Amino acid sequence: MSKLGARSVIGVPYVWLLLFFLVPFIIVFKISFSEMQYAIPPYTDLVGWADEVLTINLNLGNYYYLWDDSLYAKAYLSSVRIAFFATIGALIIGYPMAYAIARADASSRNALLMMVMLPSWTSFLIRIYAWVGILKNNGLINNALMSVGIIDQPIAMLNTEFAVYIGIVYAYLPFMILPIYTNLVKLDNSLLEASADLGCPPWKTFLTVTLPLSKAGIIAGSMLVFIPSVGEFVIPEMLGGAETLMIGKVLWQEFFNNRDWPVASAVAIVMLLLLLVPITFFHRYQSRELEA
Amino acid sequence: MSDAASSPMLEIRQVTKRFGQLSAVKDVSLTINKGEIFALLGGSGCGKTTLLRMMSGFETPSEGAILIDGEDVSKVPPFQRPVNMMFQSYALFPHMTVEQNVAFGLKQDKLPKAQIADQVAAMLKLVHMTDFAKRKPNQLSGGQRQRVALARSLAKKPKVLLLDEPMGALDKKLRSQMQLELVDIIESVGVTCVMVTHDQEEAMTMANRVSVMHLGEIMQVGSPSEIYEFPNSRHTAEFIGSVNIFDATVQGVGSDASQLSCTDLNCVLSVEGGVNAVEGAQVGVAVRPEKIYMSRTQPEQGDNWLHGKVEDIAYLGGHSVYHVKLASGKTVMATTTNVDRHEQRLTWEDQVYLYWSASSSVVLYQ
Numbered sequence: 001m002s003k004l005g006a007r008s009v010i011g012v013p014y015v016w017l018l019l020f021f022l023v024p025f026i027i028v029f030k031i032s033f034s035e036m037q038y039a040i041p042p043y044t045d046l047v048g049w050a051d052e053v054l055t056i057n058l059n060l061g062n063y064y065y066l067w068d069d070s071l072y073a074k075a076y077l078s079s080v081r082i083a084f085f086a087t088i089g090a091l092i093i094g095y096p097m098a099y100a101i102a103r104a105d106a107s108s109r110n111a112l113l114m115m116v117m118l119p120s121w122t123s124f125l126i127r128i129y130a131w132v133g134i135l136k137n138n139g140l141i142n143n144a145l146m147s148v149g150i151i152d153q154p155i156a157m158l159n160t161e162f163a164v165y166i167g168i169v170y171a172y173l174p175f176m177i178l179p180i181y182t183n184l185v186k187l188d189n190s191l192l193e194a195s196a197d198l199g200c201p202p203w204k205t206f207l208t209v210t211l212p213l214s215k216a217g218i219i220a221g222s223m224l225v226f227i228p229s230v231g232e233f234v235i236p237e238m239l240g241g242a243e244t245l246m247i248g249k250v251l252w253q254e255f256f257n258n259r260d261w262p263v264a265s266a267v268a269i270v271m272l273l274l275l276l277v278p279i280t281f282f283h284r285y286q287s288r289e290l291e292a
Numbered sequence: 293m294s295d296a297a298s299s300p301m302l303e304i305r306q307v308t309k310r311f312g313q314l315s316a317v318k319d320v321s322l323t324i325n326k327g328e329i330f331a332l333l334g335g336s337g338c339g340k341t342t343l344l345r346m347m348s349g350f351e352t353p354s355e356g357a358i359l360i361d362g363e364d365v366s367k368v369p370p371f372q373r374p375v376n377m378m379f380q381s382y383a384l385f386p387h388m389t390v391e392q393n394v395a396f397g398l399k400q401d402k403l404p405k406a407q408i409a410d411q412v413a414a415m416l417k418l419v420h421m422t423d424f425a426k427r428k429p430n431q432l433s434g435g436q437r438q439r440v441a442l443a444r445s446l447a448k449k450p451k452v453l454l455l456d457e458p459m460g461a462l463d464k465k466l467r468s469q470m471q472l473e474l475v476d477i478i479e480s481v482g483v484t485c486v487m488v489t490h491d492q493e494e495a496m497t498m499a500n501r502v503s504v505m506h507l508g509e510i511m512q513v514g515s516p517s518e519i520y521e522f523p524n525s526r527h528t529a530e531f532i533g534s535v536n537i538f539d540a541t542v543q544g545v546g547s548d549a550s551q552l553s554c555t556d557l558n559c560v561l562s563v564e565g566g567v568n569a570v571e572g573a574q575v576g577v578a579v580r581p582e583k584i585y586m587s588r589t590q591p592e593q594g595d596n597w598l599h600g601k602v603e604d605i606a607y608l609g610g611h612s613v614y615h616v617k618l619a620s621g622k623t624v625m626a627t628t629t630n631v632d633r634h635e636q637r638l639t640w641e642d643q644v645y646l647y648w649s650a651s652s653s654v655v656l657y658q
Contacts, residue, residue: 198400
């Protein structure tokens with residue numbers, strides 16, 4: 001009975017993932033091997049049955065097309081690069097914040113954590129849109145700088161890669177802070193005291209004790225920022241302008257502008273495969289940590 | 293090791309530590325000599341840990357000074373003090389091997405690699421942990437972790453070794469074994485050692501001198517036997533071992549013996565030597581249970597006896613503790629060693645006489 005109970009508890013999320021992740025994935029995977037056509041649905045069937053002949057048409061052309069047209073390679077590389085540097089940015093800002101919250105009085109920690117999470121109560125879209133108002137040429141920052149007289153021409157910030165970095169770091173910062181905080185708050189203070197006792201000054205204690213012991217939190221936070229950032233669409237679309245090339249935008253254009261579902265599906269599949277590398281790495285690391 | 297005449301290694305001069313309104317340590321002065329094992333003994337909240345943390349530098353005194361080897365270190369940060377501490381939780385770095393843990397302090401001194409390796413090897417040999425050098429702390433047992441923690445805190449050859457509840461994390465059996473081994477190691481190195489403990493047995497087993505602390509103050513400092521046999525206060529007498537304390541009134545003060553009256557006794561209460569109080573003063577008289585004899589018949593001596601009924605017996609194997617209820621309602625404890633297996637022992641509800649010699653009791657003024 002209890003075994004059945006345990007299985008059903010584990011089973012429900014698995015069924016959920018099967019229905020809403022694996023099945024759509026298979027559908028997308030299938031579409032990526034078909035050909036575009038002007039019809040509903042806008043792609044050909046893989047399996048045909050005519051005159052007692054079963055035909056299976058696997059069109060690898062979409063993948064070849066991704067390989068052939070350098071736009072896609074550039075978009076993938078640019079996405080990974082932007083996600084990578086945004087993750088580093090989030091780490092540089094998020095780690096000290098997580099550290100400060102973890103070191104704060106137990107009574108004020110929850111309030112500080114709440115302030116980190118509070119912005120997420122507003123719609124993601126609205127928060128990104130707010131950045132448009134802050135960064136645009138006659139936006140908050142430029143107007144403020146010009147009225148003080150520091151600049152007389154507005155600085156172009158909106159529709160640059162810089163704006164995309166700001167957007168990603170801002171939007172995903174809580175995902176960096178929370179795992180690092182969870183890790184640091186468990187750090188035994190006597191370890192820091194032991195380090196000091198053995199002659200290690202505070203800055204060196206941070207490098208030799210605190211930082212290595214929070215590695216798991218840093219990796220978890222970095223993955224949580226990096227993985228969704230690679231496929232991010234809203235932020236580059238709204239803040240990045242035409243020059244910023246990210247795979248999420250390309251995907252959107254293939255689906256909705258070109259209505260080329262097969263190529264769009266191929267783009268999605270390749271993106272997933274690319275992300276499998278860091279996810280596998282993350283998973284390996286986690287299971288190794290659990291063993292140790 | 294009891295080279296008490298040698299120079300002081302650690303001096304605590306009128307140290308007070310306040311946390312807000314609360315004084316955790318009040319005007320404490322102590323001198324700890326080179327090579328001595330010194331125990332700060334007291335219940336929780338008595339200020340012993342705060343005092344230890346001031347020695348290690350994790351807390352700074354609100355008033356007073358701490359001198360190590362003649363040098364005032366009151367304002368010196370922990371990482372610059374020539375003291376090392378073995379933490380109650382051991383605080384071994386979980387991401388480092390045993391070897392790396394022991395080498396940690398030596399690396400801070402930027403010693404040559406070969407010298408560090410030699411010292412680490414010597415330390416691991418000292419604590420019999422050579423075979424475990426490559427293990428991580430979570431692959432060790434509690435006793436092994438303690439050995440590593442000890443090796444780590446001795447590796448830098450500190451002037452003073454601080455032990456915070458050294459046996460706190462061990463089970464009882466391992467505890468008594470490690471107590472003696474720890475003392476052997478500390479004495480073989482010859483380091484001056486200050487330990488904090490709430491366990492009087494541990495303090496008495498390990499330390500050359502013990503100081504009993506209560507509410508931030510030092511009640512008494514002395515060798516384990518001095519503290520046990522000649523407690524200077526009710527608190528010390530009751531904290532160390534078990535004791536019977538009689539409330540008595542001073543009657544006659546003599547130079548060889550003094551007489552007191554006590555309603556619990558059926559006769560006069562006499563103590564050895566003079567009493568430092570005027571006639572009519574109220575004092576306490578402490579008698580340890582093992583110094584009290586029991587008999588079914590009235591003892592021949594004219595003083596220091598009483599009569600009661602056996603109310604409870606705690607059989608502890610080697611000895612038994614009898615709880616005897618007096619007519620006054622007070623319960624007095626007396627122990628007997630169980631020498632003879634077939635002896636007809638006193639049992640519950642038996643009428644019994646308790647008696648002791650005048651030299652067994654201690655007068656307590658506070």
